[in-house]
Amino acid sequence: MAYRRVVIKVGTSTLTDENGALDRVYIASLAMQCAAEYRAGTQVVLVSSGAIRAGIDQWENYAGQSLQSLARVTMPFKQAMAAIGQPLLMQAYLAAFVAYDLPVAQVLLTREDFGERHRFLHARNTLQQLLKMGVVPIINENDTVATEEIRFGDNDTLAAMVASMLDADLLILLSDVEGLYERDESGRYTRLVREVTQLDERIWRMAGESGSRVGTGGMITKLQAAQIATTSGLTMVIAHGRHEGIVHQICRGHEFTGTIFRPLPRKLCHRKRWLAYGLPASGAIVVNEGAKERILADGKSLLPAGVVACEGHFQPQQVVEVRDEQGNVFARGFTNYSSEEIVRIAGCQSSQIEERLGFKRADEVIHRDNLVLVYGTLK
């Protein structure tokens, strides 16, 4: 089995050594693996973290002192470090890929590039052009300009969005963990999960807090990436980036150590993907159990009768999350009514909307065509 288009994400801890310096030997081996797949006819896109860490390492060398804790530094400091580190990262990739005669290109993206249609199309066209020309795009978040509220912050989500954007068939997250682990009652990891066919409650519960020391992701962001990937018709794999020949094993469908997430049989169309993952939600609508059941089990619209409350201020046609009364987000959609209007029609029949508001835009608060099922709040 050969994949046509593969997106490979490499985490900071995989790319850097114990002192935080870029591990050029590892980067060379990664370039070798990518080149082998490329020669076998697979288009390869890299999503690489490591800029901030590489920047810090360089800055420590300049300053002659070491940064004690990353947790306490400010956002502008991290952004400055990304600006220092990104060219170092690209320099390392360039040197590594040149040895295999493969040209590389730097592409820096932000959240808005996926939310705004014309920017999305521009980014996609450029990436497709690069792939057509036989270039390996190396993508990172544009950390220096991404504002705190809306930045991805972790490249797991970014990589999944890129893979979905490019209709890739495989997304590989190379990490410093082997994959998703089952845990016992005391939270101790027990067994590696080899295959996930459905991202259900049991799987989400396995994702604890971030296990990795230096990256920003953890299992939660990897499962969010899996949600984006599998609903977009992609296979996703989490594996340890340092295992010899891991990229080859995964790409060729050989036996490997890691977790494979199978794509859902029915993938979401691009419009629904955009609705689900493209834009940050402007607020939330809280619904009762009956409404939740009808949306989840029967694919029905959200009617005012099922609405219990509203959170945040939003206008008609904005994206909102749909939550149950326990606070679990299970859907997203374009609302037909503003938050103020919804407060006034909550709990009423659709036939009473006009009486309450003096007009009626639609029977549904969110029509089923504008509703998509998701698990949890996505960044």
Ligand code: GLU
């Ligand atoms: N964009 C960040 C960097 O290059 C990494 C985010 C992440 O850890 O995934 O350093």
